[in-house]
Amino acid sequence: MTELIGDNIDDTEYGKYFFIYKRVEHGNKIVIYLKSKPHETPCPVCGVATRKLAATYHRVMQETPYCNKNVTLDITAYKYYCLNPKCKRNVFCERLPFAGKNQVRTKELCKFILLNSLNTSNNQSSINLSYLGVKIGREAIQKMYDRLHFKDDPNIKSIGVDDISVKKGSKYATMVYNLKTGNQRLCSKDGTENHLDVG
Numbered sequence: 001m002t003e004l005i006g007d008n009i010d011d012t013e014y015g016k017y018f019f020i021y022k023r024v025e026h027g028n029k030i031v032i033y034l035k036s037k038p039h040e041t042p043c044p045v046c047g048v049a050t051r052k053l054a055a056t057y058h059r060v061m062q063e064t065p066y067c068n069k070n071v072t073l074d075i076t077a078y079k080y081y082c083l084n085p086k087c088k089r090n091v092f093c094e095r096l097p098f099a100g101k102n103q104v105r106t107k108e109l110c111k112f113i114l115l116n117s118l119n120t121s122n123n124q125s126s127i128n129l130s131y132l133g134v135k136i137g138r139e140a141i142q143k144m145y146d147r148l149h150f151k152d153d154p155n156i157k158s159i160g161v162d163d164i165s166v167k168k169g170s171k172y173a174t175m176v177y178n179l180k181t182g183n184q185r186l187c188s189k190d191g192t193e194n195h196l197d198v199g
């Protein structure tokens, strides 16, 4: 086991209220230990800011790989009291700027997974990602696609449409391109999705 960085190393990579205090590498796995600094934060229910600490809480999530090694974040953050007497929430967990509520992957890792899965099947993507240091099954990739929301852009004047082969040619998905910007969107994958817009 190799400790890469000692205690109390400031780092703003995860927002100004979080700092890395330790990194540990063991084989092809890296664990980054993050801690929150006490700060003023709004209650997610009423929006009133508070600084009154209630307790700490612990979260573990997967981060984007480093040198194709699997990276885990071990996070210690705070719970705060809401001091607004009219609010129904007494204690709340501070939000993490780099991950959604109840998510087990950082936002950056979600982007990494989706971009790596765009032109291939979920199964093949899961295998490819495992070589890059990301652990995710094909069902979890599909769930990430299912949660995506696409916004219509009425200003698009011209599009291109392509079929791409997935699952070794046994299935096809449709890609739609915004010809002006080159942006692309997957319209159907494994025959399950029907989004049709390009941003």
Ligand SMILES: [Zn+2]
Pocket (backbone or CB within 6 Å): 043, 044, 045, 046, 047, 048, 082, 083, 084, 087, 088, 089
């Ligand atoms: Zn509140």
